[in-house]
Structures are given as structure tokens and as C-alpha cells.
Amino acid sequence: MLNRTLYFLRRFLLPQWLYFGIVILTGLVAAASSGLGIPLMIKFVFPLVFRSPGAPPELLTLCPALEHLAPATILLLACGSLPALFLIRGVAQWSNAYMVNYLGIRILEDLRMTIFRRVQELPLSFLEREKKGDILSRITSDTANVQNILGTIANDLIKQPITCASACAAFIYLLFSTGQGLLLLVNILLIALAAWPIIIFGKRISNRALQAQRSNGALNSVLQQNLETQREVRAYGMEERQIRQFRRVADGICTAIIKLVKYQRGIIPIIETVSSLALAFLLVRGRQAGMSLPDFMAIAGALFFLFDSMKRAGNAYNRFNEAQGSLHRLAEILFTPNPLRDPEQPQHLSQPVRGELELRGVSFRYSPEAAPALRDIDVHIPAGQIVGLVGPSGSGKSTFAGLIPRFYDPSEGSVRLDGTDIRRITQHELREHISLVGQQALLFNMSIRENILLGKADATDDELRRAAEAAAVTPFLSQLSGGLDSPVGEGGNQLSGGQRQRVAIARTFIRNAPILILDEATASLDAESEHDIQQALDRLALGRTTLIIAHRFSTIRAAQRILVFERGRIIADGSHDTLYASCPLYRELYDRQGIAES
Numbered sequence: 001m002l003n004r005t006l007y008f009l010r011r012f013l014l015p016q017w018l019y020f021g022i023v024i025l026t027g028l029v030a031a032a033s034s035g036l037g038i039p040l041m042i043k044f045v046f047p048l049v050f051r052s053p054g055a056p057p058e059l060l061t062l063c064p065a066l067e068h069l070a071p072a073t074i075l076l077l078a079c080g081s082l083p084a085l086f087l088i089r090g091v092a093q094w095s096n097a098y099m100v101n102y103l104g105i106r107i108l109e110d111l112r113m114t115i116f117r118r119v120q121e122l123p124l125s126f127l128e129r130e131k132k133g134d135i136l137s138r139i140t141s142d143t144a145n146v147q148n149i150l151g152t153i154a155n156d157l158i159k160q161p162i163t164c165a166s167a168c169a170a171f172i173y174l175l176f177s178t179g180q181g182l183l184l185l186v187n188i189l190l191i192a193l194a195a196w197p198i199i200i201f202g203k204r205i206s207n208r209a210l211q212a213q214r215s216n217g218a219l220n221s222v223l224q225q226n227l228e229t230q231r232e233v234r235a236y237g238m239e240e241r242q243i244r245q246f247r248r249v250a251d252g253i254c255t256a257i258i259k260l261v262k263y264q265r266g267i268i269p270i271i272e273t274v275s276s277l278a279l280a281f282l283l284v285r286g287r288q289a290g291m292s293l294p295d296f297m298a299i300a301g302a303l304f305f306l307f308d309s310m311k312r313a314g315n316a317y318n319r320f321n322e323a324q325g326s327l328h329r330l331a332e333i334l335f336t337p338n339p340l341r342d343p344e345q346p347q348h349l350s351q352p353v354r355g356e357l358e359l360r361g362v363s364f365r366y367s368p369e370a371a372p373a374l375r376d377i378d379v380h381i382p383a384g385q386i387v388g389l390v391g392p393s394g395s396g397k398s399t400f401a402g403l404i405p406r407f408y409d410p411s412e413g414s415v416r417l418d419g420t421d422i423r424r425i426t427q428h429e430l431r432e433h434i435s436l437v438g439q440q441a442l443l444f445n446m447s448i449r450e451n452i453l454l455g456k457a458d459a460t461d462d463e464l465r466r467a468a469e470a471a472a473v474t475p476f477l478s479q480l481s482g483g484l485d486s487p488v489g490e491g492g493n494q495l496s497g498g499q500r501q502r503v504a505i506a507r508t509f510i511r512n513a514p515i516l517i518l519d520e521a522t523a524s525l526d527a528e529s530e531h532d533i534q535q536a537l538d539r540l541a542l543g544r545t546t547l548i549i550a551h552r553f554s555t556i557r558a559a560q561r562i563l564v565f566e567r568g569r570i571i572a573d574g575s576h577d578t579l580y581a582s583c584p585l586y587r588e589l590y591d592r593q594g595i596a597e598s
């Protein structure tokens with residue numbers, strides 16, 4: 001926990017040292033003017049006003065120069081010093097609060113950017129394992145929580161202990177100057193008594209806070225999933241079930257927060273009771289020792305600031321513990337080891353990239369404890385070959401295709417592109433040469449033109465037109481008032497599934513990468529769209545190394561070669577005719593689908 005906290009302080013607080021320095025300085029002035037300034041003022045300055053006949057006030061004995069001033073001037077100075085002190089205190093407190101917030105906002109931005117950047121490079125296996133809503137909640141709610149706490153560290157965890165220390169200094173000085181050593185002893189015991197719950201509750205608070213933040217993440221994922229699947233929820237009458245699930249998670253948050261508040265608020269009454277004991281004892285001793293009112297008031301003032309700052313510091317410490325829950329969840333993202341690092345000295349592929357692929361001795365598991373999703377794969381795919389990947393569901397086809405753009409690295413063996421191990425080149429360079437078309441074309445909330453140009457930002461108008469034509473985008477443009485500049489809506493929801501897929505294919509055409517991976521690109525389309533898009537895909541595949549993950553045999557009619565997968569192994573490799581004659585699994589899959597489609 002300490003290491004993690006130190007990392008966060010070093011990484012996010014240290015770069016802001018200048019603002020942090022101003023926070024400490026203003027905090028110091030505000031704290032000293034309260035903890036030290038007010039008790040000493042009561043002791044030294046007030047007696048200048050209420051002086052008893054014949055007894056020189058202490059300030060006059062400490063500072064004889066004041067003797068020569070006219071009594072009216074002394075009175076004016078004495079009365080004026082109070083607003084002056086409060087002015088200094090007020091300005092310092094305001095600047096302190098302003099700078100703390102400024103610092104907090106800068107830190108929040110830095111923290112969010114760091115986490116977001118990290119999410120872009122995290123292994124897909126991590127992102128697939130975690131729920132999207134939970135990751136969202138870490139980036140928004142947990143970072144805001146940490147911002148809060150870093151603000152508190154910068155403010156109260158520094159200002160309050162300083163106030164406490166200065167009040168302590170004033171307190172000790174006042175006790176010794178009035179000969180009240182016993183009061184010091186008693187108060188040391190009382191301070192220890194007040195500090196005890198702060199320490200005890202700390203751990204419980206951080207546990208409950210972690211629980212609350214986890215439930216918060218779970219709530220977000222339930223909500224996100226619910227919003228994404230509204231059609232299914234209504235079609236299957238799942239509303240009540242979803243409400244129950246939401247309530248269960250929301251109840252979890254309530255329970256954790258209620259427990260959190262119980263401990264957080266617990267220290268305040270304890271410290272207040274202890275401080276009233278200290279005051280009562282001071283009254284008794286003051287009376288016994290015949291203490292003067294200014295002495296009593298000064299010591300009581302110091303006591304007040306001592307316990308009050310302790311209470312506030314304890315509160316800040318609680319909040320610090322509360323943020324530990326969020327720090328823990330952010331650390332899971334920040335410290336997740338990334339096995340997919342780029343090499344220190346990357347090689348470059350020789351140009352032009354041909355797209356020859358070779359997998360040697362490849363095995364792969366999604367996690368060390370999982371069964372291998374791929375085993376002993378040895379396959380060579382010459383440049384420009386169109387290959388169909390066939391096999392029962394869960395046999396490893398998508399995993400195989402995912403190894404080519406390095407979404408995962410093989411647990412054993414290597415993948416080579418044009419003879420170079422793909423771990424020796426940067427992921428950016430590798431992925432520049434690969435295009436993917438999946439089942440659901442994902443478009444960004446921009447115009448059709450901008451979506452196509454994502455494939456090649458500097459494409460000419462002529463290239464754009466040719467890509468739109470080849471992908472059969474042109475025919476439906478006339479139905480849209482804005483043509484190529486029509487917006488597609490969030491995720492492309494203003495277009496039909498077939499239109500979205502065509503735009504995605506146009507993007508792939510313009511990208512012109514030598515390797516193409518098609519994963520069920522026509523699965524969710526109606527027969528007419530499927531026909532047009534299949535033709536567009538056939539044109540796209542021409543001359544490229546193409547892997548077609550086929551759940552339906554109609555999608556691999558252009559394949560020159562077919563790899564048959566079963567339980568993570570390639571059990572047969574050849575043309576349709578050879579496989580149909582020699583591979584019983586292939587024949588069975590083919591015939592079964594023939595029956596299903598007829």
C-alpha cells in the first residue's frame with residue numbers, strides 16, 4: 001500500500017511541485033495564524049486592552065519599546081492586530097483552497113490521461129476479462145476519488161498537522177510559563193486517547209471504500225449492459241430481472257457506504273469528548289492554581305486548536321484511507337504487466353510488404369490456468385493466398401486470426417510476417433499492413449467520408465471514389481441527402497447493418513493492406529446485402545493474403561485453401577475437394593450446413 005501511494009505521489013504530485021509548494025506555504029501561514037497566532041494574541045495582546053491597574057501587561061515587558069507609545073496608540077494597535085491577523089489568515093486560507101483545487105484538477109487530468117493511455121495499450125485479454133462498465137467507472141469515478149484525496153493530502157494532511165504542531169507549541173509554552181506541568185502530562189494521555197480511533201478505523205475505512213468502489217463499477221457494468229441490450233431485454237421480457245440485478249448491486253453500494261460513514265464519522269465524537277475532558281481538567285486546575293482569565297483563555301484557545309486540528313487531520317487521514325480503495329483499482333490498470341511491448345530496437349519490414357505468414361510451433365492459452373486454445377500450430381501461408389478457417393465453434397479459429405495482428409502473443413512458438421518474427425517489429429508497423437472486417441462494422445460518429453478516410457487520411461478524391469464504388473457504397477449514397485458527407489450517428493446507427501458493413505469495407509479498400517482478416521463479415525446481413533457484400537469482399541481479397549473465419553461455407557467459396565480446426569489443432573489442410581474426400585469432420589460440417597441451407 002505504501003509503495004503504491006508513494007508511486008502515485010511521485011508520479012502525479014511531484015511534477016506539480018511549484019503549485020504544491022504554494023499550497024504548503026499558504027497552508028503554513030493559515031495554520032500558524034490559527035494555531036499559534038490566536039492563543040498568543042489572547043495571552044499578550046488582549047491584556048493591553050484590559051490591563052489591571054499597576055500590572056504591566058506581558059507584551060510591554062517583552063517589548064519595552066511599546067512603553068513610549070501613547071496609550072491610545074497602543075489601544076489602536078492592539079485592537080487592529082485582531083483584524084490584521086484574521087486578514088492574513090483569510091487570504092492564506094483562500095489562496096490555499098484555490099491552489100488545492102487547481103492542483104486537484106491538474107492531477108485529475110493527468111491521472112485520467114495516464115489511465116486512458118494505458119487502456120489503449122493493455123493486453124486485449126485484460127480488457128476482455130474486465131467488464132467495460134467497470135473500466136469506465138475506474139476512469140471516471142475512481143480518478144475523481146483520487147483527485148479528492150490528493151487535494152486533501154495537499155491541504156489538510158499538511159495544514160492540519162502544522163496547525164496541531166503550532167497549537168502544541170503554544171500550549172507547551174503557555175503551560176510552562178504558567179507553571180502547569182501536570183496539565184501537560186494529562187493532555188499527552190488525552191491526545192493518545194484521541195489518536196487511537198484514527199489509527200484503528202483507518203484499515204476498515206480503506207476496505208469498505210474498496211468494496212464501495214467495486215460495487216460502483218459493478219453497477220456501471222449492469223447499467224451499460226442494460227442500455228446496450230435494450231432490444232433483447234424487452235423482447236425477452238427481462239425488465240424485472242434486470243431491475244432486480246440492478247437493485248442487488250445498488251444495495252451492495254449502500255451497505256458499503258453506510259459502513260464507511262459509520263467509521264468515518266466515528267472519530268469526530270470521540271475526539272470532541274476527549275477534548276471536552278481536557279477542557280474540564282483545565283478548568284479544575286485553573287481554579288485550583290488561581291489562573292488569570294487571559295492565561296486560562298490562552299491555554300483553552302491552544303487546546304481548542306490542538307484538538308480541532310487533530311479532528312480535521314484525522315478526518316483527512318480517513319479520506320486518505322477511503323481513496324486507497326480507488327488507488328487499488330487504478331493500480332490494477334496501471335500496474336498490469338503488458339506482455340505486448342514493442343522491442344527496444346525494432347526491425348523494419350522490407351518494402352513492399354508481401355504478406356507471407358508463417359506460424360511455427362505455436363501454442364496459446366488465454367491464461368496460465370486455462371486449457372490451450374491453440375496447440376502445435378505449424379502453418380505457412382504464401383503471400384496473396386486466400387485461406388478459409390473452418391471448424392466447430394470454440395475450436396480456435398478467431399484465436400488463430402487474433403495472433404496475426406498481435407492481439408495476443410503465442411505462449412510458445414512464433415508468428416512471422418515476410419520471414420520476420422512479428423515481435424521484432426512495432427505493433428504500429430505490423431498493424432499498418434493488416435485490415436480487419438468483423439461481423440458488426442463499427443463506425444465512428446463522423447461522416448461517411450471521414451469514416452472511409454480513417455483507412456488512409458491522405459487519400460485523393462479519386463481513391464475515395466474508387467473505394468466507395470468497389471465496396472458498393474455508391475448506390476446507397478443517392479438515398480442520403482448529404483451523400484458522402486452524411487453523418488453516420490453513434491456507432492453508425494443512422495445506417496442499416498449492410499450499409500455500415502459497406503462503409504467498413506470501403507475503409508479497408510482504401511487502406512490497401514496486404515493482409516486481410518474477415519471474421520463473419522456477412523453473418524448479420526439479409527440475403528441481398530449479403531450477396532452484394534460478398535462480391536465486394538471477393539474483390540477486396542484479390543491479391544491479398546486473406547484469412548476468412550468461416551462459420552458458413554458460402555463465405556469461403558473464393559478460398560484457395562482451407563484449414564480445419566478441432567480443439568485448438570489444425571487437423572486438415574487443403575482445397576475443398578481434397579478435404580471433402582479425406583477429412584470426415586470437414587465433410588460432416590459441410591454436409592450439415594448444406595442441409596441447413598437447403
Ligand code: ADP
Nearest residue numbers: 128366373391392393394395396397398399400
Ligand atoms: P472459434 O473462433 O473457433 O469459435 P475461439 O478462438 O473464439 O474459437 O475460442 C477458442 C477457445 O478459446 C474456446 O475454448 C474459447 O472458450 C476460448 N476463448 C476465446 N476467447 C477467450 C477469451 N477472451 N478469454 C478466455 N478464453 C477465450
